[in-house]
Amino acid sequence: MDKALFKVKGIRAVLAKLAALTVIQASMIMTQAFYLAAAISSLFGGDSFHRTARELAIFFLALTIRQGAAVWKKHIAFHFAAYASETLHAALLEKLFRLGPRFVKKEGSGQTVTLVIEGITKYRHYLELSLVKLLNMALIPMAIMIFILSLNARSAVILTLALPLLVIFMILLGLAAKTKADRQYESYHLLSNHFVDSLRGLETLKYLGLAKSHVNKIAYVSEQYRKATLASLKIAFLSSFALDFFTMLSIATVAVFLGLDLINGDMYLHPALTILILAPEFFVPIRELGSDYHATLDGRNAGKKIMELLERETFQELDTLVPVWDSSTNFTIKGLSVQYDDYATALEDIELNVTGAKTIGIIGASGAGKSTLIDVLSGFLKQESGNIQINQQRVETLAAKSWQRQLSYIPQHPYIFHDTVLNNIRFYHPDAQANEVYEAARYAGLLDVIESLPEGLATMIGDGGRHLSGGQEQRIALARSFLGKRSIIMLDEPTAHLDIETELELKEKMLDFFKGKLVFLATHRLHWMRDMDEIIVLEHGRIVESGDHEQLLANKSVYYQLVKAQEGEV
Amino acid sequence: MDRENWIIAYICQYSRFFVLSIILGTLTILLGTGLMFTSGYLISKAATRPESILMVYVPIVGVRTFGIGRAVFSYVEKLSGHSLVLKILSQMRIRLYKVAEPQAFLHRSRFRTGEMLGLLASDIEHLLDFYLKTFLPSVVSIFVYAGLIIWMGWFSIPFAIIGAMMIGLLLFVGPLFSLLYMKARNERLKRLKNGLYDKLTDTVMGISDWIFSGKYFLFTEEYQKQEQESYKLERQKLAFTNGRDVLNQFVLGGMVILTVAWAGKLTAEGRIAPVLIAALGLSLLTVLESFLPIAGGVSELPAYQDSLRRLEAIEREKPPEKEVGTEKPSAQQQSISIEMERLSFGYSPGEQLLNEITLSINQGEKVAILGRSGSGKSTLLHLILGSLSPSSGEVKISGLHPCRIESIANWVGVLNQKPYLFNTTVINNIRLGKPDATIEEVQEVGRMVDLDEIIANLPNGYETLMEETGQRFSGGERQRIALARILLQDTPIVILDEPTVGLDPLTEKRLLATMLKTLSGKTILWVTHHLAGVEKMDKVLFLERGTITMQGSHHNLLETEERYRRLYKLDRPFS
Structure with a gap:
């Protein structure tokens, strides 16, 4: 299990609560099995149904309490995970603004956003699931084992032996699958990405006159992909086969030995039946551990990445008062x-x-x-x-x-927010009046553009909105700076x-704009x-x-x- | 087109495999049930203390067989399900490709960009989950359910009716309510999440502006408020699934009690042996547990619908089949001309993107085309390529309409701003220009575009995978690889669509020199945003709002047009 888990704030209290509930849950699992077996064996002994009502009622009550405990555990885990991820979110956003545009450029804006949103979601699910699973695995099989031991030592021994055997096989098979996957990684990767790659390069294929015939290639590669995938699945599924096989085999073995004991008169039906009902329950936590394996792995990796990012050094933003720049x-x-x-x-x-x-x-x-x-x-x-x-x-x-x-900053590709033209121009000064914005737009030579837009200044631009050309975007940036009235321009x-005609026009505007300002221009x-x-x-x-x-x-x-x-x- | 076609069509096509998977799935459940049944029977029988162990020999063998059988069948079932789904994947991919292919040049199609198509590719993979996680388990459960009820009815009709109703709660009512409850919430959750995505992307992309504005705490507050809302929804969902799970367990417990009671009654009446009470109780528990995951699978249905909707949308936008051109220019490869006669184009009569262009370009002429964005440059190129048809007037390549030419790629090559380099080896990428090119031919063009040294230094030379080299190749080098491809393609006409945008001036210059050197003798149509290199062109023309506003040779324009002189000064300020 993940050691980093224990560093999350407040985890000890949560673990204690979950552990207490798990103990209750485990004892209810046993109660449930014990009384169901009692009812069945008393019916078997020839008692009428009415005489078993008490046992069945206790069975049902135990079932209710067990489910209640399980639900409560999920609830606690959810809230804890939500709280932890919320704290992370705030810290991560803060960090992002500190790291600034250079970091975003290096990592890619898509990657960054995915890490913040998907990464935290994955980590949250990981926290939520793994805490409960961890405790189930630690407590439930042991409790059941001790109980079975008190009923019949041989059954307990069979189950105890099955568990490590099962784990060892799962690990061995998992490793075998991984080695095979690693060996084939390169060709597998190529095969699996071939389709997306083809779609992305469709335009180029078309220019080369290959688009039509490429469909044969797709069919061929898909077939190769299917074969390769099946070959590796054959091994990958073996680990769940091992899980199934050993679970089923040990239940069967337990049943057979119980039968022998019963024949020999060493045992009564009631404890034997209890053990038989409990045997599958013994394996449930380990099955749960195996399921969502990938989700768990993803969440753990996401958590690691987030922590790395948070630990990254940023320079302290000191609120030293820099004198206001003047001439x-x-x-x-x-x-x-x-x-x-x-x-x-x-x-x-x-x-x-x-x-x-x-x-x-x-x-x-x-x-x-x-x-x-x-x-x-x-x-x-x-x-x-x-x-x-x-x-x-x-x-x-x-x-x-x-x-x-x-400062005012005009990069090669100024960013246009998904917002109205108006709000884009007054980004630095959200309370600027429409006439001031209009003035800035006029200055930047945007009036023609604005007039051509369906809703003028209120038209949505940026991603998903009205598309602007590079020159128009640069004019928005210029208008933004003009309205900002800042005295230093980068x-x-x-x-x-830009195309040369637009460049000439913008250059003239900009040179005028530079007057009386401190300008740094890299080009x-x-x-x-x-x-x-x-x-x-x-x-x-x-x-x-x-x-x-x-x-x-x-x-x-x-x-x-x-x-x-x-x-x-x- | 049938709405569910992306789903149903494949079920029909692979019906035999589906039946096989369903049978395997049903058997897996039955074997698990059989294991618990025989176990219960075995120990009950043993408890009657039979004379010899031989009396329980059959159940002993049964227990082991069922135990091992279940594991084996579950393994085979998983494999057959995945094999089936992978077959469908191939089919779906081919289908999607065939739909997407004609749209590659369709300017108005939303599905033109690689990103959008990539999204559709993952939609297909998502749909496969429908078969594996929702469809197959549901059908299997229904079969098991039906079998179970019939079997109960064999003994007692009233018991079968009660059983049908109670298990129906697990199998039909629970999933249905989940679907209804989750649908609206999942949709809202998804909207919220998309909203967060857009908002954060917008902010991250414009992060410098946020920093300069000094008010990013406003964003953080706003963002967290929206996040709170999605937590609230998730909490509701959790409460619902928790409630559903508890109710399911009640049904399960109730059913077990009922079965035990019923079996007790039958025993008392002497209709079944007492040894069957435990067997029935235990096996029922196992069957019912196999029904529990159905509700979760069914509430995923709306998510599949999204994917389905997108796939259907692209099929709707599929343009009518164009007639495949069959003609070949009769002129020699070396003398292909382009003639435009009052060529106009607009998507609707109101908007004229190109207006009566008359122009003639002879083989070997080099023409630079300039203009602002939206002036009609790319429309002109697509008319020449035949992917658009003129609204009036005509364009002809050696007397033929481009859309009627058998394979335009044999006559016109294109090098655009961002040529796509495929995720395969360098040699395969270059060879795309001429699939049967020999290694010598590839090396020859590699030398021509001055890449030989760089490629020789790669770990596997020409056999190096593009992905590994992606980082290593600069923008200029990527263009050179694409140029090598064009050289192999060896067309009489080459369109250069702003291939040097984003390169620094010296790299641009070297690339231009290479292009002009290697493409000599071919007709070049070069769309460019500035005037570096135009001295080498035979003709420079400026487009504005669909018409030619200036044209002539560089020297000619320099002498006669004041405007041209001013523009040229930007590129060559000091000469």
């Missing part, structure tokens, strides 16, 4: 480094010194660290070392809310994916550079050059080479 604010970075990890290119020894409004272009080859720099400046990424100062006041980290609230490759597109007050050239995570376009060109160094490479003929 005389000085922003200095000295010797800033970011260590390489899964998410980021390393940065080394970054120096920066800006005062007031300025447009700063960040340029460099792919993987030079442009996005990493933007992310550090936005407070999504922690610096390893270095000194950040705003107006000579040292700032520990840029993850401070008071810094992020002064842009990460804002126009590279491959060289045409922005002439409009930048300062250009930072990155190479392998270091600033190798900085200055304006003319200076850098005159340097004939990295920037010059970059320009030459891109300007050259194809």
Whole structure:
């Protein structure tokens, strides 16, 4: 069993309650069997039905109490699991916002959402099921065993021997199935994914003129898949066969030996019948343990993943008050480094010194660290070392809310929420008036688009809503920023994916928007550079050059080479 | 199309296998019952202290046979059920593929995207559970039930009637109520869950904006409120199943008491031997327990309906069978022309996506097509490919309508933004362009697209599986693999549909150079979003709202069009 289980808060009290109920349940199972056997054997002895009424009533009462205990146990387990998963949920969401966009990008947004929703659900079911199962397994067979021992030692011995034998066989067969599965994993995996793969690539197949004939391949692969699956099921089902076989065989053996004892007159019918009724009950907990095996495994793995995520280090968001940026604010970075990890290119020894409004272009080859720099400046990424100062006041980290609230961020693909155009534009300021939003939309050149929408500003956009083109999305982001009136703008490759006509229009809008603001713009597109007050050239995570376009060109160094490479003929 | 067709059709088709599975399932239950019956009989008989052990020899053998038999049959039953279901899976997959295939180009079909189709693939697998977990066990239970009642009636009609009613509670009333009760709740639960999914996805995708807005605690609160609601529903469901389970146990206990009482009465009347009381009581307990899981299986029915509905929807959207083209351009491979004459297209008369385009492209010409999104670029391409038919005017490839050409893929190749690389080996992926290509041919095109070194460094060279290499291949390299495929396909016309979007400028440039070098001599229609590389084209044309607004050679446009000069300046700002 899972040791991590015992770390969940409040589990001891819950386990104690469940254990008490399990003891009651076990004793009722025995009472039930004992009195049913009593009734049957007294009828067998020739008593009339009325004389057995008391026994049958007790049988029924025991059955009721037993079921009551079982239901109560489920109830307790449900609430405990729900409580535990709720706590996890809150912690996980909090963590997610701390880990920020870099984490989401690396893990994939789909994966992240699945972990939070499905992962926690699976873990919850695991908690709910496994607690009850654990206690049933620990208490019920033992209780029944002791009771049977008091009635007939031989039967108890047969059942006791069957249990480890059964477990050993199940483990052996399970291992055999696993080895076989592992050996075939690769081809099996290919076979099982072939169909989905074909559907996903249908368009490509069509372009290649293979779509029609591919159906034969699907039929062939499906047949192979069926054969492979059956071959492995033959072994996988053996473990439940072993379970069945040993259960049935030991019940049969118990019955035969009981019969012999009875013939020899060593025993009465009543205890023999009690044992016979109890024998299947003895195996029920272990059968339950085997069922939902995959659900249990999934839940355990999900739990592990969630814990790993929660233990992941995030940098503390300090509520240091960063001074409000204005046209005389000085922003200095000295010797800033970011260590390489899964998410980021390393940065080394970054120096920066800006005062007031300025447009700063960040340029460099792919993987030079442009996005990493933007992310550090936005407070999504922690610096390893270095000194950040705003107006000579040292700032520990840029993850401070008071810094992020002064920022506006326009990435290559700004996210459009599944909401109205209106709410998307006023995302930072939900209480902005419609006329202010309208003004922002006009500024970003969105009026034509809005007029063409069926419900104007109230039209739903984003996933599942009205589709917008890349240029229109970028305009929404621009309107959002315009309305936000924030004085520092971060842009990460804002126009590279747009068609050139749209790019030209947006560039003109943006340049106007940049006036009076502190702008950091990371891009491959060289045409922005002439409009930048300062250009930072990155190479392998270091600033190798900085200055304006003319200076850098005159340097004939990295920037010059970059320009030459891109300007050259194809 | 018959509504239940996705389910019933296969039951009919494989009726023999279904009968086999049902018989095996029934036997498994009967053998389990037989085990308890003979055990009860055995010890009762033994309790009468017969003279010799031979008197109980038959029940002793019976106990062992039933015990082992049950285990064996249960194993065989499981295997036969799964084998059957896997056969159905093959059939369903073929059927789904045949329905999806003509929709691949249907722009208005919801089932065009890979994601949606992937969902349908899992719907099929879900439907298989219906057979295994609901259909087969239910039918088996009904057979056992019927047998049991007839058998009871053999002894006593009133007892059979009471038995039929009480067990009917387990088998019909309980499941029916579960279905009714769970249906609404499961649906609400699912809606809530989907809502949570959408909400969280929306938030995770826009996480930077939430962080900048500094108000993400609002989201957490809102999210948890919705979660509470789904807990409430689950609690109700749990209470219901708990209640149902308790009631089931009452019925079970009641039935056992009734049976024992009845057997006692029959014994008193001398109609059956007293040794049968225990046998009947114990065996009934076993039979009834096999009925307990039915309610759970039946309340899953609405979930299958969802899957069924989606599968039916795609069949409804299936376009009418298009006539398969039979003609072949008579012109030589080397001189295929494309002619468009007042070509127009719109899904409805009101919306004109392309408006009277007249254009002629000769073999070997290289044409760049630019335009904003929605200007009609991809409509134009699909008209050339014959997957759309013009509303008026015409497009012809060497005098033939594209949709009448026997196999358009022999004449026009396409390299799009995200060519799909299949989860198989590198060589198989490239070979898709020409299935009978020799290894030398594949290596040759591999060299042409400058991939030979990279592939040589893979663990198994050309035989390396794509999945392992997925991480290793960059966007530019993936395009090169797809390009190699196109080269093997060796068509006179190649459509390049924004193959360089998302690549950095230097990678883009190198890829363009490779494409132009390897595709020389072929007609190229290149849809592009900016002007890098247009110098190499014979013609550049700009589409806007379905009409051509600017066209000419690069140099021509540079001289005559001010607008073109400004645009070109964005791509080559310093020259």
